[in-house]
Amino acid sequence: MPGHLYILVSLALFFIGTTGVLMRRNALFVLMSLELQLAAGSLALLAFSRGLGDQRGHVVAFFVMALAAAEAAIGLGIVVSIYRLRAKIDLATIDELRN
Amino acid sequence: MNLAHVAPTLLEKIAFFVLAAGALGGALVTITRKSAVAALIALIGTLCATAGLYATLSAHFLAVLQVLVYAGAIMVLFIFAAMMVSHDEEHPIALRGLFLRTAGVLSIGYLFYRIAWLVVRERTIDVLAAASTPPIPDFGNVASIGRLLFSDFLFPFEAISLLLLAAVVGGVVLARPPRTRNDGGAT
Numbered sequence: 001m002p003g004h005l006y007i008l009v010s011l012a013l014f015f016i017g018t019t020g021v022l023m024r025r026n027a028l029f030v031l032m033s034l035e036l037q038l039a040a041g042s043l044a045l046l047a048f049s050r051g052l053g054d055q056r057g058h059v060v061a062f063f064v065m066a067l068a069a070a071e072a073a074i075g076l077g078i079v080v081s082i083y084r085l086r087a088k089i090d091l092a093t094i095d096e097l098r099n
Numbered sequence: 100m101n102l103a104h105v106a107p108t109l110l111e112k113i114a115f116f117v118l119a120a121g122a123l124g125g126a127l128v129t130i131t132r133k134s135a136v137a138a139l140i141a142l143i144g145t146l147c148a149t150a151g152l153y154a155t156l157s158a159h160f161l162a163v164l165q166v167l168v169y170a171g172a173i174m175v176l177f178i179f180a181a182m183m184v185s186h187d188e189e190h191p192i193a194l195r196g197l198f199l200r201t202a203g204v205l206s207i208g209y210l211f212y213r214i215a216w217l218v219v220r221e222r223t224i225d226v227l228a229a230a231s232t233p234p235i236p237d238f239g240n241v242a243s244i245g246r247l248l249f250s251d252f253l254f255p256f257e258a259i260s261l262l263l264l265a266a267v268v269g270g271v272v273l274a275r276p277p278r279t280r281n282d283g284g285a286t
Binding site: 004020036 | 127130152176180208226248
């Protein structure tokens, strides 16, 4: 398939992820939208990697996957500990670090 | 040898459009559900469809990793977290600062529309005209990616293993129940 279609899919996926990050108030959904954005970035990397015939994009996509695992572990740890504290994970009302 | 402009076969077209529609539809379902578990199932579908798209880009190793690591391991982590904090919300969209965030979404949408317009206009350049046949015979398989990982990218590879270790320890520390003041600090 022509590479520009992959870039268009990647752009749409990243836009959907951005909308989720900006609009949702539950931290769990914001983390899921972040995963969407990371998947969109990997898709663009692989499409350009294919277009250039250079496999280094694959290695970077591999690193993105490892970073996503680290981000999910830390992010979900924070979500669970905030839920323990407040029985709610509404991002609009979290101000623990201010007080 | 001009392999870069071979027309895609019908099967490739069908596979691409089914996978792209699955990825985008799953993403839309993910950000609109109220129930966390329903959103997670849609997200797993999106990630599996993205893995299919990777495979059509002859990134076989990354496609397998996407299913194993992303749709498998990371999503299991999410499902555990969703089970621990599960409660469905009445108002999924935050009202505070709604105007500013809507403006943000609209401006990002306009930016991406312009990028998409540019990509469609420049679709005939070599980078964007990917072929059906891979550029080199073992493009994207385990052997060639592994060779690259353990030669040019050896230092980032080892660094990311340390990062993962730190993240796992940090996750355990963060998610542990808060210790009370009078238990003698034994934990």
